[in-house]
Amino acid sequence: MNQQKTTDNKNSLIDLNDLFQKIIFHWPLYFLVLIVMVSGAMLYLKYKKPMYLSSAKLYLKDEKKGGGDEMDALKSLSLFNSGKNIENEIEILKSPILVEKVIAANSFNIRYYIKGTVKNEEIYNRPPLTIRVLSDSTKAGNYIFDITREKDLLKIRQVNATTDISQQLTVKPGQPFTVAKDKFVISSLTTADPANTFRIQVDSVAEYANEKIEEIGASLVNRDATIILVSYQDPVPERSANFLNALLDAYNEYSLDDKNKTAFKTINFLTVRIDSLKEELGLLEKQEENFKIQRGITDIDASSKLALDQVKEADARLSEANMQLSALDQVEKYISNPSNDYPFAPVIGNIDQTLTSMINRYEEALKEKRRLSLSLKPTSEILKNVESQINDTRKTISDYIAGYRRNAGVVQKETQRKVNQIQGKIANIPTYAKEYINIKRQQGVKEDLYLYLLKKKEEASVAYASNVVDNKVIAPAFVPDKPISPKKPIVFIGFIALGLILTSAYIYFKYFLNASVLSKKEIEQVFDLPVIAEIYQQDEGANNLSLQNRSVLVEQVFNMRTNLKFLLTGISGTPTILFTSSISGEGKTFLSVHLGNSLTMGDKKVVLLELDLRKPKLSHFFGLDHNIGVTNYIMGNKTVEEIIKKVPGTEGLYLVSSGAIPPNPIELIEGERMADLLNHLKNQFDYVIIDMSPIGIVSDAQSISNYVDCALFVVRYNFTLKSKLQPVAENLRKGFFKKMGIVFNGIEQDTFYPYYYYDHYSYTEDKQHKHTWSSLVKKIKQRIV
Template sequence: MIDNKINGVPSFLEEEEQEFNLREYISRYFRYWYLFPVFVVLALTGAFFYLQITQPVYSTKSSILIKEEKSIGGSQGDILTEMSSEFGGNKVVENELEILKSQTLMEQVIKELDLDVSYTSKDGLRTVNLYKRSPITLTAEVITPLGLEEPLKIHMVDSTHFRFNNEDKVFQVGQRFNNAWGAFVINRGKASEYTDVEVHFSDVKALAEAILGRLSITQPNIKSTVLELTYEDTDVQRSKDVLNKLLDVYVQASLNDKNTEASNTLKFIENRLGLITEELGDVEKNVESYKTNAGITDISSESKLFLENIKENDAQLNEVNTKLSILESVDNYIQNAGEGAVAPATYMIDDPVLVSLLTRFNELELQRERYARTTTSKNPLLETINTQLEGTRQSIRENVQNLKRGMAVSKRNLENINNRFSAGLRAIPKKEREFVGIKRQQSIKEELYLYLLQKREETALGYAATVSDSRLIDAPVTTFQPIKPKRAFIWLGALAGGIAIPVLLINLLFMLNNTVQRREEIEKVTHSSILGEVGLMNTPAGAPADDNIIKMTSRTAVAEQFRALRTNLQYLGDGTCRILMFTSSIGGEGKSFVSVNLAASLAYSDKKVLLIGLDLRKPTLHERLSLPNKTGASNCLIGQGNYEDYIQQTDVHPKFHVLTSGPIPPNPSELLSNGRLPVMLAELRKEYDYILIDSPPFGLVTDSALIAEHVDATLYIVRFNYTLMDHLKRIGELHKARRFQNLSIIFNGVNYGIGYGYGYGYGGYGYGYYKEEKSDKAVGSKLKKLVGMN
């Protein structure tokens, strides 16, 4: 079927966007069906070796509770409640999370577990980790840079002897060695089936960073203080040990901080208690001496009254003095904090604001010391704590100054009261008055001494009862199945990759392929109609040339296509085109094949046909027809004899005559333009129904342009998967410029396998209706034809 009626008027097709054809898109992949099983097998093989080589990774989880506050009952509840406010305090969960992920704690874990020295061995394609099951253990003293880069290979000869690397010398375990890897001692390990061991040395800091990269700490519930620790490792026991040791190191660091705080407070109380003890001893000796020397046995009622008043007033005055002393000590501590100053006690400070500020200051000081051990001085958290410390320090100093001013006023008032009571005591005998003064000092010292003893016991009790602010909830538990690699995902990924890679390659091939693949491409670029199309004719290798010529009784698809092409000739021009020229862009596109078979088809329809070979530069027509080429068209064009003397009859059909090209002339273009060609064609038109001219490729030489001036129509051959897309543009220019009269296109060599997949003409149904060529009886020929490889 011809898409557009072919006539003398040029027909231009509008360039419209082609609708997406799903069947066409899918079917083109069947041309390269063999790539899919190849890449699927390669991908699955790669997945198999990947799973064999890769060590499985397991996930170990643990959880801890960060205690926010203490709740202690019992007979000591009041004392310990106060102690918890001094030595405990709430913890910020985010801060504890950062501490658990600190480099310092992880380095300590590595050192205590000796993780900087690891042992591996080969088990087939896989590398096996020998954590806690290595036949040897190595204690490193010095590790060189080479040791950190290259593993130390040890081959066990027996349980007590081994060799280094590939050396022949045998060594015994328990010796100290010095070599390029460093200085170390190798001891006997556990019984193992592995004899070849690789010892890997790691830098502690780098290893800590790597382990922290596999450690994740999360807070599952924002409203709780529970932290969940997850660690991934190829060795189950090592992952459990890392988490257990990390929690142990974290708890011990927390206990050390709390014990340091309690120890400083206890030292302060002990110092104060020593001073009060000495002062109380002196006062008691004075009382004893005075009573002995003065002989005082009783005090009068009046003296007792003044004594009680003065005693009460003096107690208040001493309390004020003591508080002033404590405020001085607080002021000194604040000024000298961080320089080894002993933390002051806050038990006699009744101002809640100052107590809160001192507690806050101590907590910030402990946090600064803790972060200073785990972070750098430029850490934003440490700078924030330092800023808070300075603000709290300034607030404490201002508060202390205010309290000191208030207590100074109270002191002056109490001193004035004492003066009034002293005036009343002047009437009391001198001895009795002196005794009252001594007794008053004794009472004050006794009360202060008892108070310090009580505080010392409370502090010691809190020191002894120090517990961690965190509690283990779930011990480390490892997943039963490895989390990496996911075998099902790897297999599915390999299968998908085995399918995706050929798809990408095929798409790339189609993108890079600049040859004609579809009929629509010809119509869209050239704006020319396609007179017909010819499928790929399968001919066995080494077959005679005449096997490429269809027979009269042939019922193959190609034979039917030539019959259809013969029928479509009536639509050329006004239907009277009898002299037809065959040309193409380059050689090898099938001009001679199409012209010979179309001539044969015309002869089978009882038409007298003459096929003229005017490809005077590279003639091949005589070879296809197995005819001699000693004389021919070149002789006619130079005026040697009559053309009737050179026309030959073929064995194909009696009405199929051929005028071969003859000897190759030195000047083909001049021969074609000397004027004899139109005369010869005019005379031959009278004798033959059709004259077919096999001309040279138009894209290479100008001979076809010279011949086209004397023909009725030009049939331009475009070959499937051979003609370049750029050549189609040139055909479009020829059609637009009308340089060739009645220009039409024949689409030759179309592969109607499934890969072509257009479903029109003979491609969609021909092979299911017409008889196939008996050209390839080998096993698999039908499959090749199915996928379009023939």
């Protein structure tokens, strides 16, 4: 068990030096892959759409990062707060509303191409065809038109990319046509080549905007700055700069428009009230004039003047109290309506600073919510927190107004009581004087209110005129001259690296994860036995038993013969050698023949015993039949002399065939007649070589282990499964055989294994043709596959 664990640990390790040698051996494969990958990189660069990046710098005035105390003369007169949050402004820059506006205004969602066989070429500047959307352009989209010119007509094919359904139209240039729910018109220039087919792609503004948002980058230049670096990438360099400049212009327009709407709303309100008061004052002046003419009055007595002054003063205080209550009503109405989009600007009455501060906080919270809603979902926790702050501030203002209204009501009642007292005094004045005082009283109130509103209107007008864009584009977008992707060096490096990785992975799987045995080391990791010989695979001349032919095969068989004699040291009498394997087809019959033939050197007599009674092949190797042999002797039908055959064309080599295939080979092999046969053969020959059935399948070889001096286990290159070796190794460790050895057979020439172990010392039949073109091609092929 411990030995098995040790073997498993050895198998799990990778010899990096061995892997590196295999990589060197397969250098033609790497060279071929390198050529393929470089060609692939060139094709990728040729057909891959390049992306160009343009950038611009935008300066923002941010109260949190400085600049809040720098107010010019006009800004100091403004009634409205213009503080900004840099993080929110970055989100506004990338908001779908703003991007959709830019795309729709500049028709960035319409693209023009010249159709090609593999790749369509996009035309941005001065396209030969232009299309206009006559219906709502913001809702039209996702159309593809292929257009060809035929004389004065345009043939339009509307392509549906999802359903592959097309619609054919023929129109004149400038003639409107309708597709689905949208209406278009195409204008054609005379410079358009009639031979070309043009493609026009009209995308949905909303969908295209969502795609473009991902390609817009916005970030602070550094943590302490209020400068935003805005970038955008596009396949067309000119469009990348134009899109970015249009986006910044739209953002500045949005910022200024947001500030102007509040001032404009206030000015409109004041204008309406002033015009109304002007009419009322005109009526009062006309009424005073008619009164004086009718009564013939040019002046009134001192008491009337005094009463008039007192009542005017009381009316002014009462009017101020009423205006304060009116302003409170406006504030309460404003905060009770969450749908108000713009800030509240009190222009009537003198609201105290505490309430003004509360209103400012409420308006800032509303503005923050409006800005965040451009980029966040309604379910966002940030929006929920802002909404909670708005509700808390609204409740605080409502409670404060309720208390303020109670105090203002007390003042109003006291003032009204004083007015009533004065009016009682006026009752003693003559009737005509009383009427005159009432007229002057109304006129004075209206004049004061008129002058007050005029003043507020001037302040609002100054504020409106002073509204300027705080943002400054300090570095406009430029037209890039080089694409940011794909980068040629990175593409080539990536393709080459991928090729090297895949090729190395192929080599790793080919050798280290191969299910078959590929090296002597893999055998030694399983068996604790010597590998006495490594035999090349030879396709031509394998059946040639001439020992004068000094081929690689003959030399390797002689080497096996020499090592076998060392293994047989100490064996007395005729050595009995058994060949077996894990499965059929590993070459034990072939090796039995060639080893027996090599042992005939020195006038030795060698007999080959075909004892694979289940699937005999030895007789067939010599072109003989196996009908008479071992089974005939065991059954008593033939004598030993009758079953021994001389191998044709050889000296000293004999054969005992298997005979008829029996139904019970194991019983015959274990019988006494088999022992007698082996003893007879040992007495007549110098060597007995047994071609036995595979030990990995049946136990025939173990049955005669007592009569065998040496067992040779055959492993075939790239044929024997590694999974079969371990069970056989465990079986051999039980000690059935006296001596054992391994023969590594069928090693393919020009592969990695013989290259690193034998190419420095090899033989060939014809040294003059050692390096022919066919052999060179074969070697290179072996190093590739």
